[in-house]
Amino acid sequence: MENKKLIYLCKSRYDELNEMEKKAGVISYKTLVNYYDMTPILCNNIIDIDECLTDNIEVGSLSYIDEDGEEIYKDIYQYYIVNLNNWDIENLKKYDDEIIIAYSEKIDNYILLVDHFGTLWSGVLTDIEFTTDYEVYQEWEKSIKKGDE
16 A cells, blocks of 8 residues: 555545546546645746746655656646645645645745646546545555654
8 A cells, every 4th residue: 555545535526537537446637636626727927927936846846757767857837826725735745746736925825837738637647546435545544644654
């Protein structure tokens, strides 16, 4: 269970999953955004307003290490102002390579940085598995908390 990422879905949220998500057993980017009720507002010019935005990454990363050990920087295609609180940010850190969130000091708000382009968010699958069994989710949460100790 070490690298597994899991999210709990109540019946109504499960019913909202598309067939691709149900078949793959993982949620989409859209489902993750909706799960946290982010209500994204497009603001692509935020990078011009807050030139330090990318220095304030709260969740995720702007780069990754490829199989050759090289650091590859992600392209960011869209920026959205989102209504998140500190609790949301701490919980999103469990899924930190699925989503990128920065904090803008200039507008005192969190910003969702989208690193994919040309595909509906409902078609971008994450590595986050889902369960409708809350006890299974609680056991997973206990296991990741033990890993933090």
